[in-house]
Amino acid sequence: MLETAAGATPLDVERLRRDFPVLDQEVNGRPLVYLDNAATSQKPVQVIEAIEAYYRSDNANVHRGIHELSRRATELYEGARKTVARYLGGVDPEEVIWTRGTTEAINLVAASWGGANLTEGDEILLSVMEHHSNLVPWQLVAERTGAQLRYLELNDDGTLRLDDLDGLLGERTRIVALTQVSNSLGTINPITEIARRVHDAGALLLVDGAQGAAHHGVDLTSLGADFYAFSGHKMCGPTGVGALWGRRELLESMPPWQGGGEMISLVERDHSTYAPIPHKFEAGTPNIAGAVGLAAAVEYLEQIGPAAILAHEQDLTRYAMERLQTLPAIRVFGPEDPSMRAGVVSFVLGDAHPHDISTILDSEGIAIRAGHHCTQLVMKHYGVSATARASFYLYNTRDEVDRLMDGLATVHSIFA
Amino acid sequence: MSELKLNSLYQQLILEHYRSPKNRGKLDDATVSIRMRNPTCGDDITLQLRVDDDEVIQDVRFYGEGCSISQASASIMTTLLKERSLDDAIQIAARFTALMHGDEDAAKDRSLRDLRALQGVSKFPVRIKCALLGFDALQEAVRKTRGEPALEA
Ligand SMILES: Cc1ncc(COP(=O)(O)O)c(C=O)c1O
Numbered sequence: 001m002l003e004t005a006a007g008a009t010p011l012d013v014e015r016l017r018r019d020f021p022v023l024d025q026e027v028n029g030r031p032l033v034y035l036d037n038a039a040t041s042q043k044p045v046q047v048i049e050a051i052e053a054y055y056r057s058d059n060a061n062v063h064r065g066i067h068e069l070s071r072r073a074t075e076l077y078e079g080a081r082k083t084v085a086r087y088l089g090g091v092d093p094e095e096v097i098w099t100r101g102t103t104e105a106i107n108l109v110a111a112s113w114g115g116a117n118l119t120e121g122d123e124i125l126l127s128v129m130e131h132h133s134n135l136v137p138w139q140l141v142a143e144r145t146g147a148q149l150r151y152l153e154l155n156d157d158g159t160l161r162l163d164d165l166d167g168l169l170g171e172r173t174r175i176v177a178l179t180q181v182s183n184s185l186g187t188i189n190p191i192t193e194i195a196r197r198v199h200d201a202g203a204l205l206l207v208d209g210a211q212g213a214a215h216h217g218v219d220l221t222s223l224g225a226d227f228y229a230f231s232g233h234k235m236c237g238p239t240g241v242g243a244l245w246g247r248r249e250l251l252e253s254m255p256p257w258q259g260g261g262e263m264i265s266l267v268e269r270d271h272s273t274y275a276p277i278p279h280k281f282e283a284g285t286p287n288i289a290g291a292v293g294l295a296a297a298v299e300y301l302e303q304i305g306p307a308a309i310l311a312h313e314q315d316l317t318r319y320a321m322e323r324l325q326t327l328p329a330i331r332v333f334g335p336e337d338p339s340m341r342a343g344v345v346s347f348v349l350g351d352a353h354p355h356d357i358s359t360i361l362d363s364e365g366i367a368i369r370a371g372h373h374c375t376q377l378v379m380k381h382y383g384v385s386a387t388a389r390a391s392f393y394l395y396n397t398r399d400e401v402d403r404l405m406d407g408l409a410t411v412h413s414i415f416a
Numbered sequence: 417m418s419e420l421k422l423n424s425l426y427q428q429l430i431l432e433h434y435r436s437p438k439n440r441g442k443l444d445d446a447t448v449s450i451r452m453r454n455p456t457c458g459d460d461i462t463l464q465l466r467v468d469d470d471e472v473i474q475d476v477r478f479y480g481e482g483c484s485i486s487q488a489s490a491s492i493m494t495t496l497l498k499e500r501s502l503d504d505a506i507q508i509a510a511r512f513t514a515l516m517h518g519d520e521d522a523a524k525d526r527s528l529r530d531l532r533a534l535q536g537v538s539k540f541p542v543r544i545k546c547a548l549l550g551f552d553a554l555q556e557a558v559r560k561t562r563g564e565p566a567l568e569a
Contacts, residue, residue, distance in 0.1 A: 351435070353483035355457055356426075359543060363422045371457050385458040385481055414426050415484075 011304065011312045017395045019044035019300075030365030033400045038183050038211060038344050038391035039369050040233045043297070047236055050296035051289050061285055063262060077288050080295035081278070087298040088228070088245055089219030095251060097244045097278045098286050102210040103133040105229030105244035106177070108281060109206055110137035112257040113227075113250065118174060120146030125168055125176040125203070127152040127160055128381055129185065132374040134177050134208045147174070154381050158185040158334035158341075165194065169201035176205050180212030184373040184389065185334035186317070186344030188216060195224025204250070210234055215313060215342040215393075217306025220245055232290065237297035241290030244281070251277045258283040309394045313343030316392040320345050320401045327408060328416075333387060343392035346373070349408065352415035354388040360414065361407040368404075424536030425543075426484070429492075434484040439494035443477040448561050451480075452553040459486040459546055463494075463553035467561050471502040478550065485534070485543050490550030492530045502558045509551045516544045 017023055020042045025032050034042060054076060060069035062077045078093075085093040099105040118124070124138050128151055142149050150168050153161045160178075169176070176198045181188050191207055198205045206227040212218055213228075214235035220228055227250070231242035246254075256263055256274055260283035266273045274280045301309065318338040324330050329350035335341050349357060354370035361368055369389045372379045379385060390404055443449075446464035453460045459482030466475040476494045481487070496508055512531050515522035518538045522528065537547045556566060 355459075355483035355543070355546065356485070359425070359540060360422060363419070379458075385460065410422075414422075414431070 009305075009308055011308055011394055013312070013395060013397055016304070017397075019046065020395055021045060021048075023395060027365040027367075028363050030403075033366040033403045035390040035392065035396065035400065035404060036367045036369050037393035037396075038215075038234070038373075038389065040239065041214065041236050041393050042395070043238065043293075044236055044300055046300050047238065047293050047296045051238060051293040054289050054292045059289075062288055063279075073288055076292050076295075077286070080291040083295040083298050084243055085245075087218075087302060088213075089221045089223070091220050091245055092248065094276075094278055095245055095248050097246070097251070097281045098291055099229075099242050099244050100240055100287070101231035101233065101242035102131075102208060102229045103137075103231075105227075105242060106134055106206065106208065107137045108244055108257050109227050109229070109246070110141045112254045112281070113204075114138070114141035114145065114147070114175070115257075116253075116255055118142075118145040118147040121172055122147040122174045123150050123170060123172045124148070125150045125152065125173055127178050128154050128377040129160060129182045129187065129189075129375065130177070130179055130377070131183055131208065131210065132376070133210075134179060134206075135377070138177060148172075151377075152178075154378070156382075157336065158182070158187045160187075160189060162190070162194070165197055166201075169198065169203060173201055173203045176203055177208065178205070179208040179210070180218070181216055181342045181344075182334070182375070182378070183211050183344065184346055184375040184378050184387065186341035186346070186391075187335055188212075188340055188342055192222065192224045199224070211342060211344070215344075216310055226250060232294035232297060235297055236300055237294035238290050241287045241294050248277070251281070254281075256280050256283070260284045262286070304394060310342065312394055313392045313396075314338050314341070316396055316398065316401060317341060317343050317345060319398055320390060320392075320404070323401060323405050324408075327412065333382060343396075344389060345391070346387040346389045348384060348387055349411060350415060352411050354386040356415065357388045357408070357411050360411045361404070364403070364407045364410065366404055366407050421536070421539055425540060427533045427536065429530060429533040430484060430488040433488035433491040437478075437487055437491035439477050439491065440479055441477050442479060443475055445475075446477070448557045450553045450556045450560065452549050452556070454482070454486070454545060454549055457483070457546070459483060459549050461486065461490050461549050461553055463490070463550060463557055465497070465557050465561070467502065471561070473497050473500050473502070473505065478553075482549070483543075483546050485537055485546040486549045489531075489534055489537075489547040490553075492533070493550045493554065496529060496531070497554075502561065505554055506558055509555050512551055513548060516547055 022042050058072040060073040062074040081093045085091045085096050195205050204226040207225040209230035213230035228245040233239040263283040264272045331348045333346040358370035443464040447467045449464045451462040461480040463478045476497045478490045
């Protein structure tokens with residue numbers, strides 16, 4: 001079920017770091033320490049060069065021209081879809097729909113599937129752990145259709161209250177939308193077990209894979225999801241591209257959600273017929289260079305191995321949590337057991353507001369995130385308005401965790 | 417350099433106002449109450465004034481939560497407002513906004529009094545909106561008192 005991190009070969013981080021030009025710089029006079037990976041990851045030269053090569057030699061519109069460049073662009077674009085399908089566990093590429101990212105993928109399902117299938121009194125089950133992008137699209141469709149929102153609550157250790165799940169899954173529950181990995185707590189949710197219970201209750205499961213695809217790895221042939229949404233930019237790919245995966249029969253039964261070129265087969269004066277999936281959901285000229293860049297990112301990650309990346313993140317998380325616990329007045333959120341979380345550590349430190357923590361760390365060249373992380377319901381659960389969050393990726397090191405600790409010592413000296 | 421910059425930001429006076437804010441609490445007989453939030457960072461301030469018929473601020477309180485800069489700035493601001501006219505309040509807000517945007521003259525303006533301790537914020541562009549949050553509330557409070565339309569919903 002969960003990809004086990006134990007036993008993976010350690011990463012050669014010093015070598016990997018050389019692939020990321022942005023890491024090689026000073027910020028405020030100190031070598032940059034980039035610990036804001038849950039917001040977006042940095043890009044290796046392999047990705048930057050793939051995008052550049054595409055624009056330098058192959059750029060054309062896809063599926064439209066008879067000429068050579070259009071053929072090449074189409075081949076790269078559709079080839080990228082196959083690469084992504086392979087990364088997702090070897091799913092059918094026609095079930096992979098390009099989007100701008102996780103947010104657009106979830107909006108697509110909420111608008112298209114939700115609009116066609118939800119009626120007054122139906123229920124949508126979400127969790128308090130969700131990113132706003134897995135909440136607001138459902139609020140919008142609930143408003144339109146009269147469906148009701150239900151919530152799975154949090155335990156104080158940052159896990160979902162799964163004991164409540166069966167009780168919340170009722171006759172009217174049509175869809176459950178949950179994140180694979182929490183972006184503010186780091187919690188890895190047991191999706192396969194949840195999927196079984198959701199399906200027993202006759203509902204569908206959408207999984208927000210924004211963090212999962214990047215930090216955990218995924219096999220959609222066994223995960224149990226009916227829909228899976230993710231973003232390229234969190235997994236070494238460019239911004240502005242991501243994908244929705246959905247089970248073929250669901251996608252085929254859903255109405256298009258945007259109209260335009262590319263998604264039609266025949267257009268008449270007052271109606272049209274639509275292209276088969278995936279193109280039915282891809283109106284307009286797509287982000288071709290983005291797809292090419294994302295495919296390069298996927299190849300990069302495959303070469304390193306998602307299990308090894310997760311093991312590395314968990315090692316850094318364990319180390320960071322141990323060191324953080326030595327600080328007076330620290331409060332670390334999320335599961336205590338590092339093997340139950342991805343490389344995300346949220347904390348508050350005494351009276352120092354997370355923004356002040358972030359400003360002070362930035363003055364030492366350390367980038368973290370401060371705020372609610374688009375998870376205001378999580379903040380509310382813990383009674384805080386914001387947290388400081390350090391999040392790790394394949395190129396981070398224990399030395400960088402030490403730099404974080406030095407920075408927090410400065411915070412302590414100012415605010416203690 | 418960055419340490420110097422940091423020291424200029426976190427002046428003792430600012431930390432004192434953050435730890436022990438002045439005029440913090442609620443005003444029972446407020447004539448106007450404005451809540452301002454910064455959605456990206458969660459800073460949240462409610463400013464309450466009691467303004468008499470001659471447009472003089474008789475009393476002021478604020479509450480809310482946020483970073484040291486937003487809370488200290490609001491606290492220091494309230495210390496300057498009692499017995500001042502709404503015109504004065506607008507003037508102070510304008511001078512302080514100029515200070516935040518690096519105006520040299522504003523930095524020497526004695527009428528800003530303790531607010532000048534916040535001058536270092538101007539070197540941290542992402543934090544300027546924290547320092548201005550209380551003043552945004554003040555300007556909104558003046559508009560509301562005068563029956564002018566709000567700038568932001
Ligand atoms: C768990 C989770 N869901 C959804 C999103 C939204 O992703 P995007 O902004 O790339 O659409 C993010 C990232 O911000 C996230 O961490």
